[in-house]
Structures are given as structure tokens and as C-alpha cells.
Amino acid sequence: MTRTHWAAVVAVVLALLFAGAATVASAGGGDSATAAAPTADSADAGFARDMAVHHQQAVEMSFIVRDGTQDDEVRRLAYDIANTQANQRGMMLGWLDLWGLPKVAPDSEPMAWMAGDAKGGHGGHGGSGHQAEDGSLMPGMATKAEVERLDKAVGKQAEIEYLQLMIVHHNGGISMAKGCVELCTVGAERDLAEGMVAAQESEVALMVDLLHKRGADARS
Numbered sequence: 001m002t003r004t005h006w007a008a009v010v011a012v013v014l015a016l017l018f019a020g021a022a023t024v025a026s027a028g029g030g031d032s033a034t035a036a037a038p039t040a041d042s043a044d045a046g047f048a049r050d051m052a053v054h055h056q057q058a059v060e061m062s063f064i065v066r067d068g069t070q071d072d073e074v075r076r077l078a079y080d081i082a083n084t085q086a087n088q089r090g091m092m093l094g095w096l097d098l099w100g101l102p103k104v105a106p107d108s109e110p111m112a113w114m115a116g117d118a119k120g121g122h123g124g125h126g127g128s129g130h131q132a133e134d135g136s137l138m139p140g141m142a143t144k145a146e147v148e149r150l151d152k153a154v155g156k157q158a159e160i161e162y163l164q165l166m167i168v169h170h171n172g173g174i175s176m177a178k179g180c181v182e183l184c185t186v187g188a189e190r191d192l193a194e195g196m197v198a199a200q201e202s203e204v205a206l207m208v209d210l211l212h213k214r215g216a217d218a219r220s
Contacts, residue, residue: 036185037099043183045101046113047176047193048092052103053110054138054173055085055092061142061165064151068158073210078162081203088192095189110138114179140172160216163207167218170200170207 038044062082150161180193
């Protein structure tokens with residue numbers, strides 16, 4: 001089993017472990033996720049589905065770089081990102097279960113839940129239409145070729161590749177989370193999205209600094 005495949009398996013296990021706990025916690029809160037459950041084409045459902053896919057790739061890339069370098073700073077950052085995003089992914093998948101909605105919407109394009117020129121915003125955060133493995137476009141997502149390149153890199157080169165890809169990935173995720181803050185109706189989900197924005201903006205600043213220490217810059 002390759003490192004990429006192992007990372008994907010671990011990420012799925014983590015997400016499933018967190019999903020059960022997150023579902024119970026959401027249902028028991030004052031702003032219950034079960035009250036006026038969102039529809040399948042709502043921003044709430046669309047964000048949960050799309051961000052779950054987005055987070056899955058961040059978890060995968062983080063496990064890859066932890067195998068590719070012995071640098072404590074980068075390994076610690078990668079662990080934090082993988083742990084946080086697997087947890088959040090479990091929460092979002094748990095909400096979809098709670099709402100009785102599918103985790104995949106084959107009849108709906110990715111990012112359709114965002115109004116205006118959200119899809120055109122892909123290029124505004126470090127990339128022109130990065131492509132997910134299923135061929136769908138998501139803001140900031142690495143291409144299959146980029147993930148494979150990261151998987152083959154080692155040492156300092158792996159650190160630089162990871163930091164550059166994850167900055168783009170985070171910036172795309174921030175734009176999606178801001179969209180949920182504006183459009184989502186479930187308070188718990190808006191709170192989660194606000195937390196994503198704050199945390200990922202902080203991590204982007206840290207990653208830019210880590211790149212500079214390695215004589216590299218973020219990709220424009």
C-alpha cells in the first residue's frame with residue numbers, strides 16, 4: 001500500500017470515528033441541527049458536502065508529508081491540520097446524516113450552493129481551477145499530479161511542496177467557509193465556518209513564514 005493510499009484509509013477511519021460523536025453533540029445543542037433541517041440543495045448541505053471533500057484532501061496531503069520529512073515544525077503542523085480537518089469532516093458528514101441528506105449529490109455541481117461568481121473565485125486564491133480526483137472543480141484543491149509529486153518528494157522539497165499546496169488549499173477553503181458564513185442557516189454550521197476562517201488564516205500566515213525559512217515563496 002502506497003503512502004497516499006494509507007493516508008486516505010487513515011483519514012476515512014478518523015472521519016468515521018468523529019462523525020458519530022459530532023452527530024450526537026449537534027443534536028443535543030441549543031441550536032439543534034435537526035430543527036428545520038436544510039434541503040438537499042441548500043447552502044448548508046452544499047457546504048457540508050463540498051467541504052468534506054476539500055478537507056479529505058488536506059488530511060491526505062498532511063499524512064503524506066509526515067512520512068516525507070523528519071522536520072518537527074512541518075510534521076507538527078501537518079498533524080494539527082490532519083486532526084482538525086478530520087474532526088470537522090466528521091461533523092459535517094454527521095450533520096448530513098442527521099438531516100437525512102446524501103453525502104454525494106450527483107445531480108448538483110460542486111460549489112453550486114455559492115451565489116454570484118463563486119466558481120470564478122477559484123483563481124482568486126492561488127490557482128486556476130484545481131481539480132479533485134473525481135474531476136470536479138473546488139477552490140484551492142490540488143490536482144492529482146500535484147498530490148503525486150508531493151508523494152514522491154522527500155526532505156526539504158517535500159516540506160516546500162506541502163506548504164505551497166496547503167496555502168493554496170487553505171485559501172480556497174477560506175473562501176468557501178466565508179460563503180457559508182453568509183449563506184448557511186444552521187447556526188452551528190455557521191459557527192464552524194467562522195472558526196475555519198480564523199484558524200486557516202492563522203495557519204496560512206505560519207506556512208508563509210515556514211516557506212520563507214526554507215528560501216521559498218507561496219505560489220501566486
